[in-house]
Amino acid sequence: MTVCGAGLSAVMLCGGALALLSSVVGGAAVLRADDPVVAGSAGAAGVPGDAWADERNPVRLAFGAERLDLWSLRVPRAVSVPAAESGVHPIDAFLNVRLRAAGARVAAEADRRTLLRRLTLDLTGLLPTSAELAEFLGDDQPGAWERQVERLLSSPAYGERQARLWLDVVRYADTNGYDRDEFRPTMWKYRDYVIRSFNADKPFDRFVLEQLAGDELVAGVPQSEAERDALLATGYLRLGQWDSTAAIFQEEARLQAELQADLTNTTAAAFLGLTMSCCQCHDHKYDPLTQADHYRMRAFFASLERTDELEVSLPSERMEIDRANVAVQAELSQVEQRLKSEGLAESEREALKARAEELHGQLRKPEHAVGVGDLRDGIPATFVLSQGDAGSPAEEVRPGFPALYWPEDAVIEPSLAGGSGRRLALARWIVSPANPWTARVLVNRLWQQHFGAGLVVTANDFGHTGARPEHQDLLDWLAQEFVRGGWSVKSMHRLLVTSAAYRRSVDVPDLAGAGAVDAENVLWGRQALRRMDAETLRDCLLQATGQLRPASGGAPRWPAISEELRHAQPAILEAEEGKDDGRMQGWYADAGVEVRVRSLYLVRKRCLPIPFLQVFDLPDATTSCARRDETIVAPQAIMLLNSPETISCVEALADELLSGSAESGDWQEAVIGGAFERLYLREPESEEREAARILLGEVLRSGGESGRRHAVAELCRALVNSNEFVFVD
Incomplete structure (x- = not known):
């Protein structure tokens, strides 16, 4: 993609198959640095300007000026890196200003083992191997850390990790939801598209364009891999829940309204950090958004047509x-x-x-996939719905951007691919460098990934009810750096993890003294202690015990689950009794399919999440998830102790450790050392060795047919159920 100026005046498809040489958005509806919506000047005669400069603006008329005093409404300020001693990382230069002013102490740098484990988990969702750790520990040349960063950013596992995080934001699932929760056989192609995009470091602005309007960038059937990916990206527009019973009860209008509302709310939250759902039934209670703003954005999706037969x-x-x-x-x-x-x-x-x-x-x-088409003619009108009720349409609205910036309708030209151009107009406005939200929202998500919480803690809410950034200058500088760097996600990761702040220990420095100045760590004087998310924990359990099998995309795998759980779902029970009329609403476990793969490739069924993942706070995939809950509750320990997956993993590791200890004079010493190396990437301390020997002895004395195998499996099970394995420090 080629971006020409702040107005995004050109979009070029790879291979030159299609060139949009004129602004699809067109006219004054495109945000530019010198536009009234940015500069704050009044509109032309008879045309209301932005809410700051023109009292005729509908937002100004509705709310006055009080709601306009919000940091996120203006484009990121031009910020310079604070002057500091030579060699200080830019991020640290920003943080040091606040740390020094507060008199707060910072934690020391973590040890190399901890650092590589943290980095590998953050960038790939997996543990480093013993060989990778040994290489890093033995590399005493300058640039050792940077070499590890580059190695991990080049790993295929990087794209899998980033995809997992993005799929939370866009509420990905492989099923429809609602009572029947039917399977979507080709939804996984969107998931694989996301993985490829992150591994290829596709510019984020292009990533946005493809998901919102990829079909409007491709004329006819795809002629290249790039064009195919643009079509597969529109799976984003099909990720919401779908009630297949609506037609039976003559509720198509209700369903269509719900689909458009969900897509509008998700798009606003995921890309802009806006709570558009709060102005679906009335004007927003806190932010400068009217009810009409919700429906003006919804109108961009009115031309959308669903298809399950998108040829790719x-x-x-x-x-x-x-x-x-x-x-x-x-x-x-x-x-x-x-x-x-x-x-x-x-x-x-x-x-x-x-x-x-x-x-x-x-x-x-x-090959076909789930996707969308686009109407050029006969587009249904969009109406503001009184109280959000599909049966109570009020005034008609046209596609438009938030009225506080530009109250007029968006000027839209049909796309060269034959569509209406509506979604492409919206997408190009979202990735305009003058849009105040998009770059900030994305870099904030990346900061959250590496530091446990965002610079704005409420990652999907940049409004008045959201958290104000403690370091707005840093956030604005990162957003500008992101755009200057071509919207490269890998470059932003590289910038974040090479800072001294990222490499700090989680230890609290002198909490009773100077450390108490920043007890909540809002100044980032130390790293955050985090529990592994559900998929990472399962993947690391499989990896550390030698059970993780390679996979590279494809249809989701269905692990076996108990009959009791399956039959608790009426739709699944109906399917197993042959009463589903081919609606694919069952649970399709296949004993011949390998399920010991990364959790990303397991089925995401909305009505029945995989139990192991659900207990560790797997989102329900009904709304955009900005940040997962991180609970610490008893059922998690019970699951990690007693789940069939845990038992099979620790038994497999026990067999391997015992096989490796056959030539050892002290088999207990060998298996204890091996277990600690595999699960903790270190040797045991003397007290830990003694405790492990006591555990082995107690299990051996209790008898049983399996003897040593059972004892070693119990040791491994105990090590897995520990803070050191489950947490990222």
Whole structure:
């Protein structure tokens, strides 16, 4: 993508297949640094200007000027890095100003083992291997830390980790939700698109454009991998819940209103940090957003058409499919011709029918995915809904951006791909450098990923009810640096994790003295202690015990779950009794499919989350999740102790450790050392060795058929159920 000026006047598709050489948004609706919406000047005669400069602005008329005093409403300020001693990282220069002014002490740098474990978990969601740790510990040359950062950013696991975090924000699931919660067989293609995008370091502005309007960037069937990805990206527009019973009860209008509201609210929260859901039924109670603003944004999605048959095969692939089908189709024609013959024996007729069915199954079809189409004509009108009720339409509205900036309708031109251009206009406004929210929201999410909380703690709410940033200068500088760097997510990760602030210990420095100045750590004088999220914990359990199997995308895997849990869901029970009429509302575990893969590749079924993940605060995928809950409750310890997955993992590790200790004169010493190295990446302390020996002895004395294997498995199970394994320090 090529961005020309602050107005985003051109978008170029890879390969030159399509060039949008004029502004799709058009006119004064495009934010530029010298626009009234930025500069604060009044509008032209007869046209209200922005709410700061023009009292005719509808937001100013509704709320006065009191709601306009909000830091996030203005574009990031031009900020210089504070002057500091030579060699200080820019992030540390900003933080040091506040730390010194407060007289707060900072924690020392964490040890190298802790640092590499933290970095690897943050960037990949996995543990470092013993070999990777040994390499880092032995690298005493300048740039050792930076080399580890580059290695991890280049790892395929990086994209998987980033995708997991993004999928929370956009409430990804593989099923429809509601009572039936039917399976979406191709939704995973959006998940894999996200993984590829992060691994390729696709510029974030392009990432936004593709998700909101990828189909408006591609004319016809895709001609390249880049165009195919642009189409797959529109799976974002299909991630919301879908009530398949609406048609039965003549509630299509209600369903359509709910879908558009959900998509509007998610887009506003995910990309802009706005709580548009709060002005769906009335004007926002706190922020300068009117009810009409919600429906003006909703109108950008009015032209959207759902499709489950979005063709995404490339021309070369379609040619290969046609070639492969020639022989099959020839035989099928012969079989069908013979079936028309009279006088066939019944056994021969049945055999021919069976062969015809088999051949039909061998015919290859072009690849399809869940996606959207776009109406150019006949677009349904959008109305403000009284109290949000689909049955109570009020005044009609046109697509438009928040009225506090520009109260006029957006000027929209049809896209060259044949669509209305509405969603592309919205997407280009969202990624305009003059938009005050987008870059801030994204860099704040990345800060949260590495520091446990964002510079704005409420990552989906940059409004009056959200938290004000303690370090606005730093946030604004990071946002500007992000845009200057071409919206590169990897570059922003690199900037964050190479700071001294990131490498600090979690230890509280002198809490009774100078450390008490920043007991809540809002000045970032130390790192935050964090519990692994659900997927990371499961993945690390599999990895550390040697059970994690490689996977590179594809259809979601369905692990086995108990009959008791399945039958607690009426839709699943109905499916297992054959009463679902082919609606795919069941649970489709397959004993022949490997499920010991990264949790990202397990099915996300809204009505029945995987129990191990759910107990560790897996989101419900109904609304955008800005930051997961991080509870510490008894059921988590019970699950980690007794789940079938834990038991199978620790038993597998016990077998491996015992096999490796066969030649050792002291098998207990060997397995204790091996268990600590695999699970904690270190040798045990003398007190830990003694405690481990006592545990092994107690289990051995209790008897049982498995003897040593059971004892070693119990030791591994105890080590897994510990703060050192479960937490990121």
